[in-house]
Amino acid sequence: MKKRVAISVGDLNGIGIELALRNHKEVKDLVEPLYIIDKDMLEQVSKLLSIDIPKDFKTISPNTHYFKIKAGVIDAKSGAYSFASFKKGVELCKENSVDAICTLPIHKKAWEEAKIAYKGHTDALRDFFKKEAIMMLGSPKMYVGLYTEHIPLKDVPKAIDEQRLFQFFIDFYRETKAKEIAVLGLNPHAGDYGVLGNEESTIERSIVRANEYLPNSPFLGPLVPDIAFTPTLRDRFKYYIAMYHDQGLIPLKALYFDESINVSLNLPILRTSVDHGTAFDIAYKGKYLNKKSYINAIKYITSTTN
């Protein structure tokens, strides 16, 4: 049976809703989509884009206010609408009216102007559920879980903590059920036996503990970071855990830039997202929109057993 997926429409001044309309047929073949947008807003979009609304384009209202779309503009009203659409989607997940939510891109500055207290989707989800969501980015060929995310690089080494790593590993495994998970070291050459840093000994202890705790010893590492993403190791591993933001996202975006997605793990609900922004510069201009990230975000939902 097809999964039911709430699709929050993102900032309506951006490209999200156009992506949804143009790719409805393909998405509908994969899941049962429920778009969180009012009919009058959708009609406005349809006119602006000169795209007919598909007959089976099932919608639900985010219970918020009508506003006039201004293509490519940062606007408080559009920010408020995108937040309402997202919030409604999360509620639908919580009450099991849908199986997952896929979020289209919001504009952070528009949220700020709408006085929304969150920096973005992940930040909001953490607050809604009071749980440490795990941020995983990836493409169907390679997923990277981020042990630390949006913190200065100088704070990363102190964040390498045996217990916290152990918990992260267990949570990551529970969500992905991956047979093999590559854990990266922190330092060049993974510390070169302590000569170039010793955080790897902490990482290694956490790996050993997690492997003892779990049935099938899924974790391997700490791997030498600049070797971990070479073709041979990429063929072997689909799941990686990076110690810091750029360690995981530099190779992911170098290799799979236009197809990567964002997944929030370790929450009571499953949320996937495109890994691009609102693209205000090309919104409502009839330009080519790359659908890969959106389709992959939908496909990820179909691939999980939750």
Added chain:
Amino acid sequence: MKKRVAISVGDLNGIGIELALRNHKEVKDLVEPLYIIDKDMLEQVSKLLSIDIPKDFKTISPNTHYFKIKAGVIDAKSGAYSFASFKKGVELCKENSVDAICTLPIHKKAWEEAKIAYKGHTDALRDFFKKEAIMMLGSPKMYVGLYTEHIPLKDVPKAIDEQRLFQFFIDFYRETKAKEIAVLGLNPHAGDYGVLGNEESTIERSIVRANEYLPNSPFLGPLVPDIAFTPTLRDRFKYYIAMYHDQGLIPLKALYFDESINVSLNLPILRTSVDHGTAFDIAYKGKYLNKKSYINAIKYITSTTN
């Protein structure tokens, strides 16, 4: 006129000399190679590999001792020989008998067993010339200069220093003469206007100073690290400066693993090297040897104006 290139043969228990023999014809079409190996050692190699020595395989003695080759073995005698071959090549450069040196891989442990006080080629070059060599790695499509190299990650943020960066930029430009050089930020999102770290303000000041000092403002940045290596920016930039080892080498090796080379800049001599090791596991076994890195290391020499 073809450049004259000294080729130090590396650890003779490894694959270096086989690479040299098998690719002599191609290398000779690019440069005038002078191999630093004794005739009796070369004959030993030739017998072991069942490869005839090409008639125009010009050699010069490293003035050291004969030893018996043991394929794939870490050995003090082989370590000493590889060091002598390298040292002789550097001398030939210094006295202008050749225009550059291309080094084949040595084994660091064999150097250690031979009581050689250096960790590797670059380390030795710094001592020979009492100068801060710049380590640049790359492929013909992308070169990355490393502002910091083999230091623990926790020491990287403190190494971001305005004057030292300025000097590094000037030196890097003098050696590469690149029209555009992309300078990476240190933190995720290049600090996001200071929210995720503020080392970028130091990097930016150094860029401004270097651009004012040089005729054509070659430096751009600090770039957002995880965006810098996506296809659009790779099309634009051939030269990058990374703040730390893995920031540059993770994307380089993910994208161009088997063709990348190592270049020592900012020295009185030009040295290039393959970016792989001695591959003891396949030495003298008649296995396929990838020549890309070796040929690129030779080609880099032909491309410079020095």
